[in-house]
Amino acid sequence: GAVVSQHPSRVICKSGTSVKIECRSLDFQATTMFWYRQFPKQSLMLMATSNEGSKATYEQGVEKDKFLINHASLTLSTLTVTSAHPEDSSFYICSARGRAKGTEAFFGQGTRLTVV
Amino acid sequence: DAKTTQPPSMDCAEGRAANLPCNHSTISGNEYVYWYRQIHSQGPQYIIHGLKNNETNEMASLIITEDRKSSTLILPHATLRDTAVYYCIVRVGWGANFGNEKLTFGTGTRLTIIP
Numbered sequence: 001g002a003v004v005s006q007h008p009s010r011v012i013c014k015s016g017t018s019v020k021i022e023c024r025s026l027d028f029q030a031t032t033m034f035w036y037r038q039f040p041k042q043s044l045m046l047m048a049t050s051n052e053g054s055k056a057t058y059e060q061g062v063e064k065d066k067f068l069i070n071h072a073s074l075t076l077s078t079l080t081v082t083s084a085h086p087e088d089s090s091f092y093i094c095s096a097r098g099r100a101k102g103t104e105a106f107f108g109q110g111t112r113l114t115v116v
Numbered sequence: 117d118a119k120t121t122q123p124p125s126m127d128c129a130e131g132r133a134a135n136l137p138c139n140h141s142t143i144s145g146n147e148y149v150y151w152y153r154q155i156h157s158q159g160p161q162y163i164i165h166g167l168k169n170n171e172t173n174e175m176a177s178l179i180i181t182e183d184r185k186s187s188t189l190i191l192p193h194a195t196l197r198d199t200a201v202y203y204c205i206v207r208v209g210w211g212a213n214f215g216n217e218k219l220t221f222g223t224g225t226r227l228t229i230i231p
Contacts, residue, residue: 045221095160107161110159
């Protein structure tokens with residue numbers, strides 16, 4: 001299947017700093033990318049959807065100024081957690097799908113963020 | 117997208133077939149049934165999807181009832197590596213609503229393969 005690479009896989013940052021997570025589609029053009037957050041023993045919660053060249057659409061309750069999403073190219077989307085706090089510690093996962101109708105959504109391996 | 121109901125957990129003996137049920141009684145005519153799984157601390161993995169016919173691939177089989185109100189994912193010979201959370205998702209086909217598409221997850225079924 002298609003490959004979606006997420007980087008870094010783990011990151012520890014100090015409270016108040018910002019962290020950027022990258023999501024790349026390695027062998028296809030990703031016209032739509034999804035960002036999820038997952039807390040321990042819970043399901044994936046959709047944070048936002050971004051289409052290439054457009055502003056991201058955020059789910060209700062997700063602060064767009066805190067979770068900055070950029071989808072500037074067909075192979076790269078980034079999620080920046082600004083002014084991170086310990087409660088932002090979570091598993092962040094991206095997903096990407098291609099332009100062709102019926103193309104499946106593929107997932108990155110996830111990023112474990114710990115804010116100390 | 118239609119809501120789905122899955123049992124929270126199931127056990128299956130290694131080597132046996134694992135049958136994971138999913139109820140989706142409010143499914144619409146243009147909605148597909150998708151299955152993903154998530155192994156611990158990894159991103160989800162696509163397994164299979166179908167509209168109304170039964171489907172089979174190298175990973176699993178998907179059996180959809182004639183009224184499409186429920187389905188069963190079958191892992192024919194479960195191995196320890198199949199231990200994961202399995203998610204049944206009902207949604208319109210990709211590309212049908214470009215620019216306004218989502219992929220949302222419920223709570224899934226935690227499948228444990230017993231040695």
